[in-house]
Amino acid sequence: MRALALYGTIGSLLVTALATAPADGATGATTAPPAPVAHRIGFGRCAPVEHLPSTVECGRLTVPLDYARPDGKKIHLTVSRVRATARGERQGALVFNPGGPGASSMEFPLYGGLPKWSKLARAYDFVGYAPRGVGRSAPLSCQDPKEFAKAPTDSRPHPDAAFKRRKVAEAREYARGCVRRAGADLPYYNSVNNARDLDMLRAALGEKKLNFMGASYGTYFAAVYATLFPGHVRRMLFDSVVNPAPHQIWYRNNLDQDVAFQRRWNDFLRWTARHNSHYHLGTTVRAVQHAYDSAADKLRHHPLNGKIGSGQLQSAFLKTGYNDAFWPMRAEALSGYLRGDPKPLIAQAMPRSGGAKAEENGNAVYTAVECNDARWPHDWRTWDRDNTQIARIAPFETWDNAWMNLPCAFWPDRTQTAAAELAAAVHRADGHAGGADLAEVAGRAASTEFDEALHGPRGPLNIRTEPGALPPVLLLAAERDAATPYRGALELQRRLPGSSLVTENRSGTHGIAFGDNACVNNFAEAYLLHGKIPAHRVYCGPRAEPVPGQQATRAQHALPGK
Numbered sequence: 001m002r003a004l005a006l007y008g009t010i011g012s013l014l015v016t017a018l019a020t021a022p023a024d025g026a027t028g029a030t031t032a033p034p035a036p037v038a039h040r041i042g043f044g045r046c047a048p049v050e051h052l053p054s055t056v057e058c059g060r061l062t063v064p065l066d067y068a069r070p071d072g073k074k075i076h077l078t079v080s081r082v083r084a085t086a087r088g089e090r091q092g093a094l095v096f097n098p099g100g101p102g103a104s105s106m107e108f109p110l111y112g113g114l115p116k117w118s119k120l121a122r123a124y125d126f127v128g129y130a131p132r133g134v135g136r137s138a139p140l141s142c143q144d145p146k147e148f149a150k151a152p153t154d155s156r157p158h159p160d161a162a163f164k165r166r167k168v169a170e171a172r173e174y175a176r177g178c179v180r181r182a183g184a185d186l187p188y189y190n191s192v193n194n195a196r197d198l199d200m201l202r203a204a205l206g207e208k209k210l211n212f213m214g215a216s217y218g219t220y221f222a223a224v225y226a227t228l229f230p231g232h233v234r235r236m237l238f239d240s241v242v243n244p245a246p247h248q249i250w251y252r253n254n255l256d257q258d259v260a261f262q263r264r265w266n267d268f269l270r271w272t273a274r275h276n277s278h279y280h281l282g283t284t285v286r287a288v289q290h291a292y293d294s295a296a297d298k299l300r301h302h303p304l305n306g307k308i309g310s311g312q313l314q315s316a317f318l319k320t321g322y323n324d325a326f327w328p329m330r331a332e333a334l335s336g337y338l339r340g341d342p343k344p345l346i347a348q349a350m351p352r353s354g355g356a357k358a359e360e361n362g363n364a365v366y367t368a369v370e371c372n373d374a375r376w377p378h379d380w381r382t383w384d385r386d387n388t389q390i391a392r393i394a395p396f397e398t399w400d401n402a403w404m405n406l407p408c409a410f411w412p413d414r415t416q417t418a419a420a421e422l423a424a425a426v427h428r429a430d431g432h433a434g435g436a437d438l439a440e441v442a443g444r445a446a447s448t449e450f451d452e453a454l455h456g457p458r459g460p461l462n463i464r465t466e467p468g469a470l471p472p473v474l475l476l477a478a479e480r481d482a483a484t485p486y487r488g489a490l491e492l493q494r495r496l497p498g499s500s501l502v503t504e505n506r507s508g509t510h511g512i513a514f515g516d517n518a519c520v521n522n523f524a525e526a527y528l529l530h531g532k533i534p535a536h537r538v539y540c541g542p543r544a545e546p547v548p549g550q551q552a553t554r555a556q557h558a559l560p561g562k
Contacts, residue, residue, distance in 0.1 A: 036063075036070040038203035041079055049136070056080050056109045061129070063200045065138075065188050073185075075138035077197060079129045082109035086122035092234070093205045094124035094528070095198070097131070098511075099216030099240075101191075102365035104130040116514045116521060120528055124211065132197055133189045133365040135358075140189060142178035142364040142407075149356035152309025154300055157395035168380055171406035178368060179412055186412075189365060190372040192461060195225040199232060209234030211528070215511045216240050216484055219475075220249075223463045223492060230470040235528055238475045239513045243488030244463040244495060250370045251377060254405055255390055256485050261401075262394035264321040264482035264508045271324075271545065272331045278548040279335040292317070295337055304342055308349045314400060316349040321397070321482040322510045324543075328550045367407050374460050376408035383409060467497040472533040475501040476520060480508030493537075500533045506542040517543045 039062065046058035058080050065073040084090040096108040108128030112121030120126075133140035156163055178186060198221070202210045211234050214222040220242040226233060243253055269285040269292075276283045281291040296310040303309040316333075319326045333344035352359075377383060383402060391398040473496060477489035486503075493501045502523045504512050513524045519540035526532040 036067070036200070038063075038200045040206060041204045043079075043081055046080065047136075050078070050080070050106055052080060052106065052110070056082055058106075061197075061201055061204050063132070063197050065185060067193065067196050075132060077129055077132060077137040077201070078106065078135060079127065079201065080106045080109050081128075082112055082121075082126045084121065084123055084125050085112065089123045090125070091123045091529075092125070092207050092209070092211050093127045094120065094211045094213060095127045095129070095201060095205075096212075097129075097198075097214045097218035097222070099214070099218045100134075100362065100366055101131070101194075101217050101369035102134055102362035103217075104128070104134045106130055106135065114514075119525060123529055125205075127201075127205065129201060131194055131365070133368065134361065138185075139361055140178075140364045140368055141181050141361060142174055142367065143360055145356040145360040148360040148363065149351060151307040151312060151351050152299070152303035153311030154309055155296070155311040155314035155400055157399060158391060159399055164384065167403045167406065171403065172410045174367070175371075175407040175410040175412075178364065178407070182368070186368060187372055189368040191221040191224050191369060192228075194221040194369070195228055198222075198225050199229050202232060208232075211235045213237040213239065213513070213528070215513070217242060219484070219492070220244060223496070224461050226465060226470055226473070226496060227461060227463050230465050233471055233473070235471070235531065236473040237513065237524060237528060238473065238489075238492065239524075240481055240484045240510050241475055241477055241489040241492050242484050243491050245491050246374075246460040246462055248488075248491075249374045249460040250405070250408075251374070253488075254401055255386060257483060258387075258390050258394045258396075258398040258401055260480075260482040260485040261318075261321045261397040264480060265396040267480065267508060268320045268324070268327055268330075271327055275331070275548045279331045280339070281331065281335055291338060292334060295334055304337075305346055305350065307351055308346065311400075312349045312351065313345075316345075318397065318400075321508070324507075324509055324546050325516075325550070327546045328548055331548070363404075367405075370405065371408040371411040376405075376411065378409055380409060463492070464495045465497065470496060470498065472531075473499045474524065474527045474533065475499055476504070476512050476524065477501065478504040478507045478509055478512050480506065481510050482508060483510045500535065501537045502534065503537065503539045504542065505539050509543065515543070517541075 041059035041061055043057040043059040045054070046052045046056055050058060052058070058078060061077040061079050062074050063077060064070045065075050081093070096105045096111075097103070098105050098108075105128035109126040111117045112126045117126075130137040132138050154163075159167070182189075198210070198212070210225075210229075210232050212222055212225075214237070216239075219238040219240065222236060222238060223242075223244045226236060243256070248256070266285060269288045272279055272281055272288045273283050273285055282288045296313055299308060299313050300310040317330055320330050329344070329348060333348050336343065337345040383406065387398050387402045475489050475493055477484070477486055479486050489501055489503075493499050502520060504517055504520055507517070509515065512520050514521055517540055523534055523538065523540075
């Protein structure tokens with residue numbers, strides 16, 4: 001990972017050593033130097049490709065690709081905004097990130113039109129943006145979208161050796177595709193740079209202090225931000241908290257997810273069994289699981305509409321682990337398919353027409369950020385051992401999660417990527433492409449090689465603030481959250497002295513702010529509007545269970561992709 005730097009080679013190397021501390025190093029408030037000057041964003045009409053109404057205005061934020069070389073290559077991030085509806089009550093801009101990595105919040109300004117967000121919309125400009133790599137913000141791609149979206153695909157809870165060999169080969173080729181398409185830019189898609197981009201956005205909005213709300217992965221790079229820039233924070237809400245412990249980022253967090261998703265999947269199976277009179281899938285967890293397995297096996301051999309195989313079934317039903325609002329519609333689809341009516345399953349599991357480019361882009365950013373952030377096992381035998389062991393007790397998601405992250409086993413380090421790009425630049429220069437490109441790439445390669453030799457590989461930033469350095473922040477977590485298991489919230493609270501944690505008991509929906517629990521919403525609203533922090537830890541009762549026949553009606557902040 002790269003660090004924000006002062007001008008000059010020696011200064012950049014020294015600052016890199018401070019701001020990207022090794023995993024066991026302590027990082028204080030003084031480790032982040034001043035950011036490059038951020039120019040105010042000029043807002044105007046949004047581009048048609050954003051599909052936003054005229055009430056939303058858009059602009060562009062310019063940031064360095066590499067903060068250690070602020071005079072080098074620049075990239076541009078797209079930003080959206082709706083002004084506070086009550087100017088006399090305005091408290092500044094509220095920036096939102098929905099997670100991922102790889103998700104955009106360009107639609108966030110539209111949330112102000114929803115009743116549960118209306119009070120916040122009076123007090124804040126609602127600001128969304130596409131982080132680096134996402135959408136039109138220096139878009140990242142690792143594979144032809146048509147190839148990425150090929151369907152049907154197969155999902156196996158207990159894959160055999162031949163299946164594993166195919167998936168390993170696919171992961172290796174995917175990592176190579178990321179290198180081919182992004183070149184030497186690839187290492188700069190990471191969480192530290194996402195945090196620095198956020199501070200540039202704060203400054204470019206004219207805000208002295210940041211008001212920020214992040215869900216899922218948005219809580220992790222917000223924690224990085226809080227560590228690097230605690231004095232720049234006004235209010236910060238963490239919704240569904242990633243475990244920030246350096247040894248957890250990201251390999252261990254993904255293994256923990258597997259166990260948590262199995263628990264949440266079992267919650268869905270129990271609920272479906274209790275409502276057997278409606279769904280006719282069985283009266284026990286084992287019976288409903290058997291029904292699901294039967295559908296998966298049938299689709300594996302006879303894909304529905306030629307596009308829905310066991311992989312598409314798994315992707316659709318994974319959402320039951322993110323939000324219990326999906327439970328009625330998924331149970332309805334499974335029941336209908338097994339009883340001869342495939343229409344609900346087709347509606348819920350069919351790959352979206354025209355969505356391949358966005359889905360491939362989101363997956364590319366997810367992969368690059370997580371692979372760049374941390375050290376991953378490079379020996380396939382480690383992955384095979386760990387995932388085989390966990391799949392014995394948590395088969396629902398374990399191996400699909402492993403395949404999603406396996407490109408990180410073949411990820412190049414920064415020196416390898418820079419050397420490959422330098423060779424390509426030399427080739428272009430021989431072809432009379434010009435020397436400026438070669439000089440820029442050579443400078444980056446030399447700086448990277450020296451930095452690696454001087455400091456060794458970077459580890460995840462050690463998230464931590466000193467008591468009193470950071471204003472009080474609010475953490476929200478559901479006790480049975482699968483995507484971000486609950487102990488992650490406890491770990492972040494320990495690392496951010498003065499923070500308050502609101503727990504939604506006996507619930508597992510991922511992304512709980514301004515949802516279906518009035519208790520949670522009251523705490524979140526009181527904090528963002530009035531700065532009120534509850535006790536160190538407070539608890540809300542569970543949300544109401546879904547009712548058979550209900551449909552999922554509200555958009556969620558975070559769906560599969562972490």
